[in-house]
Amino acid sequence: MIAKKIRRLAIANRGEVAVRIIRACQELNIESILLHSEVDMQTRAYRLADHRICIGPAPISESYLNIAAQIQGAMASGADAIHPGFGFLSENADFADACEKNGIIFVGPSGKCIRELGDKIYLKKIAQQLKISMVPSYQGEDQSLPQLLQEAEKIGYPVIAKAAAGGGGRGMKLLHSKDEAAELLQSAKTEAQSAFGSSRIFLEKYLDHAKHIEFQIFADSTGKVHHFGDRECSIQRRHQKIIEEALSPSLSIELRKKMSETAVALVQSSGYRGAGTVEFLLQDGKFYLMEMNTRLQVEHPVTENVMGIDLVKAQILTAQNDFILQDSQIRLPQGHSIECRIYAENPYQEGLPSIGRLGKIVFPDGPGRRFEYGFEEGDTITSYYDSMIAKIIVTDENRASAIKRMVETLKGSIIFGVHTNIPYLIEILNHNEFTSGKMTTRFIESYFPKGLPPQKVSEDEKIILAKVAQLVGAAANQQTTSTIASPWHSAWRQFPEHL
Numbered sequence: 456m457i458a459k460k461i462r463r464l465a466i467a468n469r470g471e472v473a474v475r476i477i478r479a480c481q482e483l484n485i486e487s488i489l490l491h492s493e494v495d496m497q498t499r500a501y502r503l504a505d506h507r508i509c510i511g512p513a514p515i516s517e518s519y520l521n522i523a524a525q526i527q528g529a530m531a532s533g534a535d536a537i538h539p540g541f542g543f544l545s546e547n548a549d550f551a552d553a554c555e556k557n558g559i560i561f562v563g564p565s566g567k568c569i570r571e572l573g574d575k576i577y578l579k580k581i582a583q584q585l586k587i588s589m590v591p592s593y594q595g596e597d598q599s600l601p602q603l604l605q606e607a608e609k610i611g612y613p614v615i616a617k618a619a620a621g622g623g624g625r626g627m628k629l630l631h632s633k634d635e636a637a638e639l640l641q642s643a644k645t646e647a648q649s650a651f652g653s654s655r656i657f658l659e660k661y662l663d664h665a666k667h668i669e670f671q672i673f674a675d676s677t678g679k680v681h682h683f684g685d686r687e688c689s690i691q692r693r694h695q696k697i698i699e700e701a702l703s704p705s706l707s708i709e710l711r712k713k714m715s716e717t718a719v720a721l722v723q724s725s726g727y728r729g730a731g732t733v734e735f736l737l738q739d740g741k742f743y744l745m746e747m748n749t750r751l752q753v754e755h756p757v758t759e760n761v762m763g764i765d766l767v768k769a770q771i772l773t774a775q776n777d778f779i780l781q782d783s784q785i786r787l788p789q790g791h792s793i794e795c796r797i798y799a800e801n802p803y804q805e806g807l808p809s810i811g812r813l814g815k816i817v818f819p820d821g822p823g824r825r826f827e828y829g830f831e832e833g834d835t836i837t838s839y840y841d842s843m844i845a846k847i848i849v850t851d852e853n854r855a856s857a858i859k860r861m862v863e864t865l866k867g868s869i870i871f872g873v874h875t876n877i878p879y880l881i882e883i884l885n886h887n888e889f890t891s892g893k894m895t896t897r898f899i900e901s902y903f904p905k906g907l908p909p910q911k912v913s914e915d916e917k918i919i920l921a922k923v924a925q926l927v928g929a930a931a932n933q934q935t936t937s938t939i940a941s942p943w944h945s946a947w948r949q950f951p952e953h954l
């Protein structure tokens with residue numbers, strides 16, 4: 456295929472990943488166009504992009520998930536390519552097809568590849584052909600309750616029910632035994648219908664002490680599939696990752712080799728292009744293929760840091776047919792890298808999302824510290840979108856020193872205006888099970904099911920807090936509808952919570 460230089464690239468995303476893509480464009484001399492919603496005009500990506508086009512109102516169905524609006528915006532801006540980032544339309548085969556139909560390069564695999572590899576039924580078929588283990592499951596058409604109950608029995612409890620159209624860890628229900636199965640299956644179907652527009656569910660054997668291990672694969676312009684090592688993402692809350700690291704501390708040399716070969720073989724069979732991730736569950740030394748994500752992952756920086764590759768630039772170069780990689784160019788992993796996702800939420804109130812205008816922000820830079828953020832002082836965190844506002848990534852010689860570096864970096868990170876999960880992350884990083892590397896996907900459920908306990912406030916602190924609240928209260932109440940809108944109200948670093 457002939458290389459076609461991308462000159463203008465539209466970004467169908469927001470937040471820190473939009474900034475990440477803008478940075479790659481700058482280094483490749485590509486003009487960036489941010490396709491944004493009406494409420495995203497005060498964001499870092501908006502300020503950094505070369506051009507901006509508003510594609511619709513705040514609700515995602517009318518902007519970020521609206522294929523026609525995204526295509527129209529890109530066409531109006533004269534973009535010759537679109538990068539979908541992650542989330543939103545990044546794994547939407549119809550979007551990739553719509554780009555192609557309109558002569559726009561989609562930075563990612565073809566619609567056909569997304570459709571096939573993103574489909575668990577298809578994946579199961581290829582896995583069977585390639586003799587790759589998957590957890591026992593049921594993905595049948597017959598969705599009647601008696602059939603589902605029979606299949607759950609066949610799989611053996613505990614069983615996890617997943618919304619077939621779900622994603623991002625949402626829409627899952629754990630069935631411990633036959634007694635509760637009927638009721639939970641019914642509610643899983645109802646919830647799947649209302650959240651994803653389809654009541655179809657899959658059943659899977661639930662692995663109750665598994666680790667989440669994934670492999671970063673990359674298919675260059677010629678279609679040759681390479682891998683850039685693995686990541687461990689076992690620290691999850693409600694099946695959503697919050698801390699990720701590269702490489703995993705849990706793999707022997709043989710297991711790593713076997714899993715990476717499996718991941719490459721799976722993708723090689725499909726005519727894939729660009730970045731992708733093959734996810735596995737690992738339990739008792741056996742690994743099971745879980746799914747393939749046909750896009751850039753949130754946690755890609757840990758791989759970039761240990762493997763010395765810029766995955767976003769590689770994606771763009773591959774999209775313009777200009778990226779050929781020899782295995783010999785892939786270096787051995789160096790050091791250890793950890794990422795923490797920073798969420799605007801209150802760790803002392805079970806992770807309740809926190810919205811409001813951001814006050815002063817300090818990210819304490821230093822060796823081996825990387826900050827990926829989408830919002831700055833004066834920007835507003837709204838309830839329209841995911842509450843992840845930044846990512847902090849550190850890299851050091853080994854895992855122990857990387858953990859230490861991350862704790863120190865988090866301690867020095869200050870975000871006024873909203874609550875954040877920073878204190879929660881510090882507790883997790885200091886936990887024995889995490890430092891020993893033995894954590895499973897049930898870590899949070901076992902040790903921090905409700906976030907952090909409310910902090911104790913001394914009498915003296917209560918007096919100080921009452922005074923501060925009195926001084927700024929009136930102004931804060933006017934600022935936004937949130938009761939925690941004032942930077943002072945959420946200054947958890949200086950003032951403990953709960954008056």
Ligand code: ADP
Pocket residue numbers: 590615621622623624625659660661662663665667691694695734736745746896
């Ligand atoms: P999504 O596609 O919604 O992101 P995944 O299928 O990737 O969901 O699963 C997300 C997480 O849910 C996994 O990382 C794992 O922690 C948990 N999970 C999913 N399937 C199973 C299973 N069969 N047994 C145990 N945990 C599971």
